[in-house]
Amino acid sequence: MARSPLLSRVLAGCTMGATLTGNQCPDNSGCQLWRGRLRRGDDAVSTESCRWEGEMAMSGSLRTGRQSMSAGLGPSRVRIVTDSSSDLLPSHARAIGVVVVPNWIMLDGQALRDGVEITAAQFYARLPHTSTAPYTKPASVEDFITAYQWLFGQGATEILSVHLSAKLSRVVHNAAAARDALAPAPIDVIDSRVSGIALWPAITRAAALAGLGAPLQYIHAQVIAILEHTRLYVMVESLEPLRRAGRIGRARVLLGTLLDAHPILTIQQGEIAPVETARPRERAMRRMRDLVRDLGPLETLLICGTSIESIAEWESVLSEVYRGVIQKTWLGPTQGANTGPAIAVAAVMQRS
Incomplete structure (x- = not known):
């Protein structure tokens, strides 16, 4: 199948097999743990440090570092694919090989x-x-076929493709159709049943493990485990964009005309669900902060917003209850076209 020139440019910009070791970032453009501030007008992040734990389960033991999976077994070449609803900035994706x-x-x-x-x-x-309300269309089956074929051409032996909830978009359906069209090529498509930055922890973990040579089955299990421990909360300025996009689900019970009301939403069983509506905005942010605090000990905390100011404000509020590193990014256009102005937080609860 012919490759679209536009997608070719996208794929050509992805650094396949990029692996972070120690405290190094391959191009200083992004990493798993981002510190510093987003720059207005682009997607760059100033990074003080980056690290990840390359834990590998091999022969019943845990090892760290760039090692083959076992003696006599060549390293797996699993590659990770997602779609732009994950809110991974291009620089971050290139840095981690996604x-x-x-x-x-x-x-x-x-x-x-x-x-x-x-x-x-x-x-x-x-x-x-x-002049008209924006909307989105999912990446097509042909787009995914092109991406998968390119990766196999670059030496991938298996692909793990992780996408937003099938109840919110047809993206995962298109990815699965591309997988079926390329059968029996080893492509594993996961419906994350979440959206946006809630995908981040699982995808960055998958990329780290893939860079260390972990087998597909192990990466798949880790992705599922992280997704099961990830919680997402979103505060929107209005439910109207979600209503127009047909994504409001059970959150329709929150529709109303309260002055300065700010609905807080989450995702349950793959669809948008209401938590509560708070007013004014400051109280709604404090309520989201308390929801995060009540989750207990956290492994990871990520936030996003639709302006530099909203991201900074949200970080300040969360810092009242969380002392760890808070990772920051934009709420990307795929999400923003459906939510309008919003802030969000994704938290990964500690696993026993």
Whole structure:
């Protein structure tokens, strides 16, 4: 199948097999643990340090570092794929060797590839001036076929493809259709049953394990375990964008016209579900902070927003109850086109 020129440019920009070792970032553009501040107008992050634990379960023991899985067994070449709903910035994806297949952003009659032809900063700068409400289209079956074929051509022996909930988009259906079209190629497609930054911890962990040569079955199990311990909370300014996008699910019970009301949402069983509505905005943020605190000890905490100011404000509120590193990014265009202005937090609870 012919490759689209646009997707070719996307794939060519993905560094396959990039592995972080020790405290090094391969291109200083992003890493698993991001510190510092987002720069306005682009997707760069100033990074003080990056690290990950390359834990490998081999022959019943735990080892760390770049080692083959066992004597006499060559290293696996598993590669990780996701779509742009995961909110991985292009620099971050390149740094950890993840291929992000972009979704379409439909903006005032233009069809733009998320993260390729429009960045989050550009999207939110244009949003207040649009004449029609933006919407999204999922990456196509052909896009995924092209991505998978490219990876196999680059030496991948297996692919793990992780995507947002099938109840929120047809992205995972298209990925599965591409897998079926390429059968019996070893492609494992996971419906994460979450969305946005809730995908981050599982994807970054998968990328780390893949870089260390872990087998597909082990990476799959780790992804599922992390997703089961990840909680997502989102505070939106209005439910109207979600209603227009047809993604409101059970959250429709929160529809109302309260002045300065801010619905807090989560994802349950793969669909958007209401937590409560709080007013004013400051109280809603404190309520989300308390929801995070009540989760107990955390392994990872990530936040995102639709402006530099909202991200900084949200980080300050969470810092009242969380002393660890708070990872930060934009709420990407795929998510923002469906939620409108919002902030979100994803927390991974400690596993026993």
